[in-house]
Amino acid sequence: QDLLRENDRQAWHNREHFDRHQVLAVNLMSSPGSGKTALLETTIEAIGHEFNIGVIEGDLETENDAQRIRAKGVPAIQITTGSACHLDAHMVHGALHQLDLENLDILFIENVGNLVCPASFDLGHHRNVTLLSVTEGDDKPAKYPVMFRAADAMLITKADLLPVLDDFKCANAERNLRNLANPAPVMEVSAKTRQGFNDWLTWLQRELQSYH
Amino acid sequence: QDLLRENDRQAWHNREHFDRHQVLAVNLMSSPGSGKTALLETTIEAIGHEFNIGVIEGDLETENDAQRIRAKGVPAIQITTGSACHLDAHMVHGALHQLDLENLDILFIENVGNLVCPASFDLGHHRNVTLLSVTEGDDKPAKYPVMFRAADAMLITKADLLPVLDDFKCANAERNLRNLANPAPVMEVSAKTRQGFNDWLTWLQRELQSYH
Numbered sequence A, B: 001q002d003l004l005r006e007n008d009r010q011a012w013h014n015r016e017h018f019d020r021h022q023v024l025a026v027n028l029m030s031s032p033g034s035g036k037t038a039l040l041e042t043t044i045e046a047i048g049h050e051f052n053i054g055v056i057e058g059d060l061e062t063e064n065d066a067q068r069i070r071a072k073g074v075p076a077i078q079i080t081t082g083s084a085c086h087l088d089a090h091m092v093h094g095a096l097h098q099l100d101l102e103n104l105d106i107l108f109i110e111n112v113g114n115l116v117c118p119a120s121f122d123l124g125h126h127r128n129v130t131l132l133s134v135t136e137g138d139d140k141p142a143k144y145p146v147m148f149r150a151a152d153a154m155l156i157t158k159a160d161l162l163p164v165l166d167d168f169k170c171a172n173a174e175r176n177l178r179n180l181a182n183p184a185p186v187m188e189v190s191a192k193t194r195q196g197f198n199d200w201l202t203w204l205q206r207e208l209q210s211y212h
């Protein structure tokens, strides 16, 4: 797998950039539409004045997500992959050189919506955050293990919809994660109501502190 | 791309099997958790007595989906791909030989939940049906065009949740599909309430008639 070896070389280079400028890089992954951009919008509203945030967006097509982030006053670079189902370190390298890393505290990389391949490509980032929305079903960690094994934190998103859903159990989702021998924290959040955001923001700040 | 050429050869072989036994093969694709298995459960309840249905399930891990289908009294073969993010013709070939094609009218192939790669692999099937759940956002046809361009029909699923969602507009989802120059029919359905199932079942029966 020469491809992965070349990717890993590039990822190390990316990480050197991040570490030289002391920027914590967080890779957000999920199914399409699980709420990655919405999470970022609400996160920026909550701590955008306290921390300097930058975003790299990955999609096959459109600038939609980068525009949503820029509308929050935060720099965002859109990568359009054309047909690749995941970001790789080379794409991220091109994007990071368009950002002023010197003045960033946290860089979020919103990966292409896909519960399989993104987990296998090191982008040079420091943490993986995997989102699972309550509308997808609590069996996903068992059915898409590659992604959930790689998570440093799992966010159960759209928690505001739980009252209208009859078969998503957070305890099941968490048990399915633990069955993968992954001790990562699990947090129920809503980007709409800000439910659970204290836990999510505390986790972020703690990771930032331990990174420095 | 020798891989795709080899896949296409195998797909032709698979289609010969289907055509020899007059079995309409429908490839169901979507994001993880959009409701593919739920759609099949309700479809089997509605027309399982009229048509002989078989199912091939594709997932990275677990027999969960095949077990749900077997519980409806219909034969189901589970393919576990391990790490592949899509089914390919070779995998489907192994599965089809485990089914009694002679006594089937319709074979559903539920692909791995992924809005990118599955659209590029011919499995020997006759029709592509792409599901988009109302909880994912109406922008997906624009952001994941490879998948939606390939659709012979697009189902907007979980329509029963529309009253509690404030930003999914079916008209936007349909417009985003049309912008890909795809004239495929768009049907709003709910596997829970059976809303829209008449349209879906009429489409299926019409495809079956035109196939014979």
Ligand SMILES: Nc1nc2c(ncn2[C@@H]2O[C@H](COP(=O)(O)OP(=O)(O)OP(=O)(O)O)[C@@H](O)[C@H]2O)c(=O)[nH]1
Residues within 6 Å of the ligand: A030, A031, A032, A033, A034, A035, A036, A037, A038, A039, A065, A112, A113, A157, A158, A159, A160, A161, A189, A190, A191, A192, A193, B135, B136, B137, B138, B140, B143, B167, B168
């Ligand atoms: N009820 C509810 N809906 C949400 C929440 N977060 C996101 N959504 C909705 O979910 C849909 C998708 O949200 P996005 O933020 O675009 O999801 P995404 O993961 O960024 O999607 P992609 O980038 O296309 O993979 C939209 O219709 C949002 O309004 C939430 O906390 N609660």
Ligand SMILES: Nc1nc2c(ncn2[C@@H]2O[C@H](COP(=O)(O)OP(=O)(O)OP(=O)(O)O)[C@@H](O)[C@H]2O)c(=O)[nH]1
Residues within 6 Å of the ligand: A135, A136, A137, A138, A140, A143, A167, A168, B030, B031, B032, B033, B034, B035, B036, B037, B038, B039, B065, B112, B113, B157, B158, B159, B160, B161, B189, B190, B191, B192, B193
């Ligand atoms: N409200 C509502 N929920 C639905 C509907 N269809 C499916 N769901 C829910 O959506 C979740 C996922 O459904 P599945 O049928 O497992 O989805 P899937 O596409 O087969 O998932 P994968 O095979 O894992 O990709 C479950 O929690 C279902 O209960 C529907 O019509 N209405």
Ligand SMILES: [Mg+2]
Residues within 6 Å of the ligand: A036, A037, A038, A065, A110
């Ligand atoms: Mg997004």
Ligand SMILES: [Mg+2]
Residues within 6 Å of the ligand: B036, B037, B038, B065, B110
């Ligand atoms: Mg399924």
Ligand SMILES: [Zn+2]
Residues within 6 Å of the ligand: A013, A017, A093, A097
């Ligand atoms: Zn560089």
Ligand SMILES: [Zn+2]
Residues within 6 Å of the ligand: B013, B017, B093, B097
């Ligand atoms: Zn054969």
